[in-house]
Amino acid sequence: MKIKEVEEQIGITKANIRYYEKEGLLDPKRDRENNYREYSQEDIRCLERIKVLRLLGITIGEIRQLDSGQLLLKDVIENRLEKIAEEEKNLLEVKRVCRTILENNISFMTVDEHLFDGRKENWHMELERIWHEDITKELLTRKQYNQNIAVMLLWGYLINVVMTGLFGTYFVNLSETDVIRWLVFSSVTGSLCYIGVYVTASMKIHLLCFHASALLLTPLVISVYRFFRMLFDSSETSAKNPGRVHVLVFWILLMGYAVIFFCLAEKWGTKIKDVHVAALSAVCTLLVTAVFLLLWGEWLFPAVMVFTFTMYVGTVWKDGLVADENCNRYYAVSTGSRIINICGAFWSMYGKTSTSGWVRR
Numbered sequence: 239m240k241i242k243e244v245e246e247q248i249g250i251t252k253a254n255i256r257y258y259e260k261e262g263l264l265d266p267k268r269d270r271e272n273n274y275r276e277y278s279q280e281d282i283r284c285l286e287r288i289k290v291l292r293l294l295g296i297t298i299g300e301i302r303q304l305d306s307g308q309l310l311l312k313d314v315i316e317n318r319l320e321k322i323a324e325e326e327k328n329l330l331e332v333k334r335v336c337r338t339i340l341e342n343n344i345s346f347m348t349v350d351e352h353l354f355d356g357r358k359e360n361w362h363m364e365l366e367r368i369w370h371e372d373i374t375k376e377l378l379t380r381k382q383y384n385q386n387i388a389v390m391l392l393w394g395y396l397i398n399v400v401m402t403g404l405f406g407t408y409f410v411n412l413s414e415t416d417v418i419r420w421l422v423f424s425s426v427t428g429s430l431c432y433i434g435v436y437v438t439a440s441m442k443i444h445l446l447c448f449h450a451s452a453l454l455l456t457p458l459v460i461s462v463y464r465f466f467r468m469l470f471d472s473s474e475t476s477a478k479n480p481g482r483v484h485v486l487v488f489w490i491l492l493m494g495y496a497v498i499f500f501c502l503a504e505k506w507g508t509k510i511k512d513v514h515v516a517a518l519s520a521v522c523t524l525l526v527t528a529v530f531l532l533l534w535g536e537w538l539f540p541a542v543m544v545f546t547f548t549m550y551v552g553t554v555w556k557d558g559l560v561a562d563e564n565c566n567r568y569y570a571v572s573t574g575s576r577i578i579n580i581c582g583a584f585w586s587m588y589g590k591t592s593t594s595g596w597v598r599r
Contacts, residue, residue, distance in 0.1 A: 239276065239277045239278075239281075239282070240274065240275070240276070240277070241255060241256075241275055241277065243277075244277045244281075244282065244285065247282070248282065248285050248286060248289060249289075250285055250288075250289060255285065258285070258288060258298075261298055261302065262302060263284065263288060263298070263301060263302060263305060264281060264284055264285065264288075266278070266281050287301075288301060291304075294315075294318060295318055295321070295322075296314060296318060300314050331354075335353050335354065338353060339353070378565045378566060378567060378570065379565065380504075380507060380565055381504060382565070383565035383566075383569070383570050384500055384503045384504055385500070386567065386570035386571065386574065387500075387555060387558070387570055387573055387574045387577065388496055388497065388499075388500040390448065390570075390571070390574030390575075390577075390578065391492075391493075391496040391551070391574065391577060391578065392493055392496055392497075393452075394448065394451075394452035394455070394574075394578040395452075395489045395490075395492050395493045395496065396489075396493065397449070397452045397453060397455075398452065398455050398456045398489045399486060399489045399490060399493075401453065401455075401456045402456050402482060402485045402486045402489060403482075403486065405456070406456070406482030406485055406486060407482050409456060409457050409460045409461075409485075410460060410479060410480060410481055410482055410485065412460070412461070412464065414464075414468060417460075417461050417464045417465055417468070418461075418465065420457045420458075420460075420461040421458070421461035421462060421465050423457075424454045424457050424458035424461060425458070425581060427450065427454055428451055428454050428458060428579055428580070428581030429581045431447040431448075431450050431451045431454075431575075431579055431581070432447075432451075432576070432579050432581050432582045434446075434447040435447050435572055435575045435576060435579075441567070441568060441571050444571050444572055444575045445571065445575075447575055447579070448571075448574065448575040448578055448579075451575070451578050451579035451581075452578050455578070455580065456485065456489075458580065458581075459485070459488075459543060459580075460480065460485065463479075463480065463539060463542065463543065464479060467479070479539075480536070480539040481534075483534075484530065484534065484536060484539060484540075487530075488539075488540065488543060488544070491522075491526055491544070492544075492547055492548075492551075495522055495547075495548055495551065496551070498518070498522075499518070499551065499552055499555060502514070502518070503555065503556075503559060507559060508559045510556045510559065511556075512553070512556070514556075515549065515552035515553055515556055516549065518548065518552060519544075519545055519548035519549045519552060520545070522544060522548050523540070523541060523544045523545040523548065526540045526544045527540045527541045527544070546580075547580070550577075550580060551577050554573065554576055554577045554582070555573070555577060558573035558576075558577075
């Protein structure tokens with residue numbers, strides 16, 4: 239059964255079905271001929287279970303633990319009943335305050351915390367949830383969503399233009415020992431930034447990780463390239479190390495690619511496929527490599543780095559495209575943070591948080 243048929247039969251959107259797959263709750267087989275997902279009856283039953291449990295307010299994390307046998311349904315339901323009892327108390331208090339407003343004909347301008355009769359401390363957790371939701375669920379149009387990602391990428395690559403202009407000569411002339419040190423430092427720090435995006439819903443931390451990841455890109459790119467050159471190319475004639483100008487042009491061209499992909503995302507939206515990303519990356523790589531070869535006689539650096547970056551940027555951006563009703567600022571910021579951090583290519587994490595109030599695909 240194809241995903242569209244599953245969507246119609248169960249009433250769960252494609253975006254949610256793919257999200258459950260990414261969360262490890264579902265693992266449909268793929269057709270060997272066309273690589274399309276094929277959903278079995280067991281997959282259908284699994285989605286029906288997820289649907290019922292989510293309606294009961296059971297979290298994705300709890301469903302995952304139920305699926306792996308780490309939790310018993312009895313314990314999960316008992317825990318949910320305790321939470322419902324607490325929610326009922328809160329709702330009764332909300333009902334009381336609403337009646338007080340109506341019975342006393344309280345005007346909009348006179349609403350204040352005194353309505354809670356000194357019991358506002360009991361609402362601390364609820365207020366935290368509401369404040370979080372007010373921020374993370376700030377809905378955007380598809381264009382605004384893509385603009386957020388594009389602006390983040392342009393800013394991140396501009397940071398590297400400045401980094402290359404100021405420190406490019408130092409990085410391209412690193413000794414072999416220093417190359418390995420920078421490679422380890424950049425990789426470890428970049429991975430920590432990626433984990434930071436993974437474990438928290440705080441957009442402040444996401445933006446902090448974004449800037450840290452952006453600052454690491456120039457030394458990381460040069461170190462990775464130089465490292466693999468040292469491993470696989472012992473000769474000094476087959477390819478040159480990139481110069482400061484080469485790296486500078488590379489970041490400027492990536493800024494152009496971000497603009498091109500933004501236009502593509504605006505035109506096609508969720509219709510963008512892996513084949514489109516691969517084709518665009520191949521064309522960009524060929525053009526940039528040809529320019530580098532004609533101007534500087536250098537081909538290896540642009541061929542490897544342009545294809546790697548454009549494929550990674552395009553794939554993550556494509557996977558981050560969602561339905562209009564799911565576009566929000568949190569999702570845009572988290573996606574932009576992942577795209578700018580090339581270390582994310584070695585991780586299979588798509589973002590989780592124990593806090594509710596944000597939408598993932």
